[in-house]
Amino acid sequence: MKVHLTTLGCPKNQVDSELMLGMLGEAGFPLAERAEDAECLIVNTCAFIDRAREESVQTILDLAQLKERGSARALIVTGCLTQRYGGDILQEMPEVDGILGTSDLHRIVDLVKQAAGRHDWATSAPPGYLYDATTPRLLTGRVPYAYVKIAEGCDMGCTFCAIPQFRGRHRSRPLADVVAEVDGLAKRGVQEAVLVSQDTLAYGKDLAGNGDIGDLLLALSDTRMPWIRPMYLHPAHVNDRLVDKWARARVVPYVDMPVQHADDGILRSMRRAVTARRMKDVVAQLRAAIPGVTMRTTVLVGFPGETDEAFARLLDFVDDVRFERLGVFTYSPEEGTPSVTFADAVPSEVAAERAALVQETQDRVAFERQDALVGTVHDVLVDGRSEDRAFAFEARTAGQAPEIDGVVYLRGRFTPGRFARVRITEAQGYELVGERE
Ligand code: SF4
Structure with a gap:
């Protein structure tokens, strides 16, 4: 069949x-x-x-x-x-x-x-399954990167999020098993392992031995995988011990840290377990510890109770912190989550306006940062033929995660799935153009 x-x-x-x-x-x-x-x-x-x-x-x-x-x-x-x-x-x-x-x-x-x-x-058992390195896996993408799920589920209980209801409680895969999978992928020619889970920084908390994601990253540093990129980092889990291990690990200088909001009242009501002040400190600490780091975040506007003042605090935060990349979403009430019962809903047209304002602020910041890259030289991973007919190939710098960030369009001949050294010649909005150095 x-x-x-x-x-x-x-x-x-x-x-x-x-x-x-x-x-x-x-x-x-x-x-x-x-x-x-x-x-x-x-x-x-x-x-x-x-x-x-x-x-x-x-x-x-x-x-x-x-x-x-x-x-x-x-x-x-x-x-x-x-x-x-x-x-x-x-x-x-x-x-x-x-x-x-x-x-x-x-x-x-x-x-x-x-x-x-x-x-x-038919079968739909309670969530519990987590694969291991021996599970056969067919790599479907014709791309040089693969996603590796290091944990499943989430215990954080953000009041807007339904994920824990159907993905279950947080559980980590054993460290040696993730290392074996990443090693195996490298042997199959994969050049970039993108580590995903619902709450990546919670990795290891449920394993014996008081380990954390830092230990996993240090162990993965000894594999042959050229690029290792952890995604979805909750700011509440960051501490000095973790930053120290992160800085020593061989991971790409890229941090994807969803802040969701920057008004302490809204953060409390979202149950994010962190304040705006603390998030600013965390960003500063990571920028100091990881030279040349690209920071990505996600924000959620229109959460119940988001007043004009609360929104203004978020906008100031975005303007101040100057994330290199940012995704903005409008709140939607998810069945079964605590926030559906919260008072003071924000009308959808107000939420959409606020999202547009965040995007405007971010465009300004991001385009300035993109322009500053013109003339710089980077090792890029060539993902394959370009979707834009004006260019033959497209690639990514370490600061561009697959599928969510922009790409580097390449002029000239390149080999898909290989690294190349290119000079950035142009910035086109969120995309870059480059040629062989
Ligand atoms: S938003 Fe993320 S951290 Fe919060 S409950 Fe959902 S999966 Fe967990």
């Missing part, structure tokens, strides 16, 4: 998809590149916010049509949407033959084997 898998959502989902494809490949199921050619369709869904849920449902409906007019005989839905709403999906979408949550990924092989059957084999 030929299988096709569609992945929606974040890099953590992409890892799950690659593991499922690896397990299916090992079990002897051929993979179809196009959904139209498959007999079994799998869609790995996202349920992070309303928009993601809508996209997931629409994808399920689109794929379901292939069961009527294509070669598909079965449709299996996996991921966060089924972890959260499994029963409802089976009841309300008869076109779905089976479901699997974010746990028990290996059950995908049984599900596909039984794909001629129907609903009685």
Whole structure:
């Protein structure tokens, strides 16, 4: 039975998809590149916010049509949407033959084997599964980087976030197992390991031995992986011991630290366990400890109770700290989270205006920083052919994370998947242009 898998959502989902494809490949199921050619369709869904849920449902409906007019005989839905709403999906979408949550990924092989059957084999166990380095994994991207999930779940309990409800409590993979996976990826030619989890700096807190993410980064420094990039760093977990280990570890000089807000009242109500003052100190400490560091953050505007004054404090913070990169989101009330009951909702048009103001401030800061890069020389990783027809290839500096930051468009000939030394010749908004040095 030929299988096709569609992945929606974040890099953590992409890892799950690659593991499922690896397990299916090992079990002897051929993979179809196009959904139209498959007999079994799998869609790995996202349920992070309303928009993601809508996209997931629409994808399920689109794929379901292939069961009527294509070669598909079965449709299996996996991921966060089924972890959260499994029963409802089976009841309300008869076109779905089976479901699997974010746990028990290996059950995908049984599900596909039984794909001629129907609903009685659906499974959505409580979240618990975490893969290990021996789990087969098919790398789906034609890119030189791979995501490595070092932990799963989150204990932080931010009042706007539904993730802990369906990804469960925080649990870390054993250090040696992550090291083995990263080593294995390096042997397969991967040039960059992007370390992901819901709460990356909480890594190790649940393992014996009082270890932390710093120990993992130091151990990974001894692997052959050229670039190691940890993502999603909660500022509340930063301490001197961690900064010291981070500075000694061989990781790219890049810090992705979502601050979410900078008004202490809102931070308290979001339950972020950190103050604006403390976050400023953390940023200053990291900038001092990691020469040439690029800092990325995320902010959330329109949270209930965000007054004009509270928003002004956030805007000042963004202007003051001058993050190199910033993503701004507007608050959306997520079912089952504490914040849906909070008073003083911010009208959506006000939230959108505030998001635009943050973006405007950030554009100014970011474009100045981009312009300052013109004339500088960098080692870049060539991701592959360029999507922009004006250039043949595109690459990234250590300060550009895959898929969320800009790229360096390259003039001239380069080899995909290799590093090259280039001089930046131009800045075009959030993108750069470079040529061989
Ligand atoms: S730390 Fe991140 S994943 Fe955890 S509850 Fe907060 S926003 Fe959600």
